Amino acid sequence: MIDAHRSSLGVVLLCMAACTAAPPERHAALPDTPAPGADAVTGAQLAAAEVDKSTLRLSVAAVGDMMIGTDYPQNHLPDDDGIAFLAQVAPWIWAADIAFGNLEGVLVDGGEPAKKCSNPKACYLFRSPTRYAHLYRAAGFDVLSLANNHARDFGEDGRTSTMDALRRTGMHHSGRQGDFASFEVNGLQIAVLAFAVTKNSNMMLDYELTSDTVSDYAASHDIVIVSFHGGAEGQDVMHLPFAEEEYLHEPRGDVVRFARMVVDAGADLVIGHGPHVVRAMERYKHRLIAYSLGNFATYYGISVAGIKGIAPLLIATLDGDGKFVEGQIISTVQARPDGPSIDDKHRALNLIRSLSIDDFGQPGIRFHSDGHLAPTERSRVAAPTYDAR
Numbered sequence: 001m002i003d004a005h006r007s008s009l010g011v012v013l014l015c016m017a018a019c020t021a022a023p024p025e026r027h028a029a030l031p032d033t034p035a036p037g038a039d040a041v042t043g044a045q046l047a048a049a050e051v052d053k054s055t056l057r058l059s060v061a062a063v064g065d066m067m068i069g070t071d072y073p074q075n076h077l078p079d080d081d082g083i084a085f086l087a088q089v090a091p092w093i094w095a096a097d098i099a100f101g102n103l104e105g106v107l108v109d110g111g112e113p114a115k116k117c118s119n120p121k122a123c124y125l126f127r128s129p130t131r132y133a134h135l136y137r138a139a140g141f142d143v144l145s146l147a148n149n150h151a152r153d154f155g156e157d158g159r160t161s162t163m164d165a166l167r168r169t170g171m172h173h174s175g176r177q178g179d180f181a182s183f184e185v186n187g188l189q190i191a192v193l194a195f196a197v198t199k200n201s202n203m204m205l206d207y208e209l210t211s212d213t214v215s216d217y218a219a220s221h222d223i224v225i226v227s228f229h230g231g232a233e234g235q236d237v238m239h240l241p242f243a244e245e246e247y248l249h250e251p252r253g254d255v256v257r258f259a260r261m262v263v264d265a266g267a268d269l270v271i272g273h274g275p276h277v278v279r280a281m282e283r284y285k286h287r288l289i290a291y292s293l294g295n296f297a298t299y300y301g302i303s304v305a306g307i308k309g310i311a312p313l314l315i316a317t318l319d320g321d322g323k324f325v326e327g328q329i330i331s332t333v334q335a336r337p338d339g340p341s342i343d344d345k346h347r348a349l350n351l352i353r354s355l356s357i358d359d360f361g362q363p364g365i366r367f368h369s370d371g372h373l374a375p376t377e378r379s380r381v382a383a384p385t386y387d388a389r
Contacts, residue, residue, distance in 0.1 A: 051187075053320025058188060058223060061096035061140070062314045064273040064293030067104040067150070068135055068339075069300055072113065072127040076300040078337065082132055085339035086139035086297060092313055092330055094140030097185050100192065101296065102145040102229060102273045106158035107133050107165040114155030124301050125153045133165035143183075146175030147196035148229040148274065156200060174227070175201055180217065188320060191221040193267075196229040196274075197252055204228050204253050211265040218266025223322050226267040229274040231255045231292060235307055238277050238351075240291060240359045259289045268322025276308055278348060280356040283364030283375055288316050288324040294348070296332065297340050309334040312348040316373075327365075327373035346371065 068085050069077035078085055086093070093099045105126025113125045136144065144166060151159050159176055166173050172181035174194035179202070181192040193214060195204035204210060218224050230253040231237065232245040245252040252274070259270045263284050270289040272279065279292035294311035295304055302308075313330040331348035332340040346369075353367035364378035 051320070053222065054323070056186070056188065056320030057325065058098070058186060058190075058318050058320070059096045060225065060269060060316045060318065061093050061099040062269075062271045062290065062293060062316065063093075063101045063296035064311055065104050065148075065276065065295050065302065066101045066136070066144075066297040067126050067128065067299065067302065068132055068297060069128055070105060070126045071129065072125055077128075078299055082135045082299075085299065086135065088339065088341045089297075089313055089330075089332060090139040092315070096140070096315060098143065098190065098225075099139075099141045100143050100145070100225065100227065100271060101136070101141055102148060102194075102227065102293075103136070103162070104148055104150040104298065104302070106151065106154045106162045108154055108158045108161040111154050111158065113153055114158070115153050124150070126150050126301060127154060127158070130161060130165040133162075133169045133171070136166075137169040137171055141171060143172040143174070143181050143192045145192075145194035145227045145229065145273075146173050146179070147194035147198070147201040147227065148175070149196070149198050151175055151196075152198065152200065177202055180213075182217075182221065188222040189220070190223050190225070191217040192225045192227065193217060194227040194229075195258075197250065198229075204230055204258055205251060207258065207261060210258070211261055214262045214265035214267050222320060223269075223318060224267045225269045225271065226259075226262045227271045227273070228253070228255065228258060230258065230272065231275045231279070233275050235277050237275055238279055238307075238355055240280055255291055259291065260284055263287045263289070268318060269316055269324075271314075276302065278307075278311060278352050278355070280359040281352055281363060281365055281373075282356060282360050283324055283378070286323040286375070288318075288327065288365075290314055295334070298334070299337070299339070304334040304336060307347075307351070310343070310347045310351065311340065312352060313340075324375055326375075329367070329371045329373065331371065 068082045107128050107130045109130050163173050174181045174192050177200050195202045232247045242256050244254045272291045273293050275292045278294040281290045296311045311332050315328040317325045319325050329349045331343040331346045333343040334340050349371050356363040362378040366374045366376040
């Protein structure tokens with residue numbers, strides 16, 4: 001897949017150096033619209049030409065938390081202004097049909113934070129310049145989640161600035177209450193719906209409203225991707241509790257209940273983040289669920305020590321009906337001040353494989369030693385409360 005996009009990738013890397021323009025689209029062109037006066041197409045011809053969606057393929061690259069430096073309250077931006085921060089992983093991100101990540105913090109030039117902290121030493125506020133939107137686009141990202149506990153560090157004005165900065169580069173976003181992404185790729189209508197437990201975001205704790213929202217988008221879209229920022233935080237919460245979680249007395253949701261519920265409602269791929277460590281994956285009703293993709297690209301303020309610096313770059317290939325066909329875990333590791341690099345020790349893969357088997361018994365996924373993922377039958381799960389199929 002990467003070879004097919006080498007020429008486009010060259011443009012991307014030039015853009016990463018210049019940071020002045022968004023790279024060209026790598027998605028397949030849509031068929032031309034017939035010119036006025038062309039022969040009419042009969043209903044029978046349309047029916048004969050109708051594509052079997054199960055034969056179509058859509059690749060999605062997904063990562064967890066990203067924040068390429070903050071200039072508040074002091075300047076903690078990369079020395080090269082972030083130009084090379086994502087360079088080592090950009091080829092894999094760019095090669096996918098769709099690339100998704102979770103953006104921690106805001107993209108805004110100046111301004112004062114809206115968040116008030118009783119203990120400034122334990123308070124983290126992330127503000128990156130709006131020009132950093134080009135860094136994410138140049139690396140190949142198409143859509144970012146703005147549903148997390150740092151998306152409002154500088155209030156709703158800060159989140160609006162972030163949305164505007166992403167839009168100017170051609171990227172999509174979802175996160176603020178009622179804000180969902182809808183776009184077309186390879187002839188398929190795609191929806192990306194991001195949820196969190198924080199104020200003015202699409203609220204994942206409102207399970208009924210979430211289910212209804214996913215169902216509505218599934219009725220009008222071929223593929224629905226759901227992102228959630230939930231679950232407790234820290235290296236001692238890698239295992240799924242199969243229960244409602246809390247962090248610092250804040251409700252963080254029952255992530256297994258949430259993920260399986262949105263699949264029941266019509267979601268085709270579920271991507272979790274928030275715990276700052278990786279968690280298990282499972283295949284539920286032929287759909288892939290990744291419960292946490294950890295810290296992927298965080299320059300300052302978020303610990304990447306030990307297992308917190310280990311993260312997957314997940315590639316999921318779906319068919320046109322949304323079923324999981326195959327995938328790949330590209331293991332990455334961070335060592336500051338550098339960005340993510342490829343981890344030849346495959347630590348993210350090994351950790352996710354172990355967690356998935358421990359938590360689910362048979363997660364419905366076969367984890368190959370080279371990082372490739374394949375669907376496999378599952379006859380039991382570790383938590384009988386949930387009906388896995």
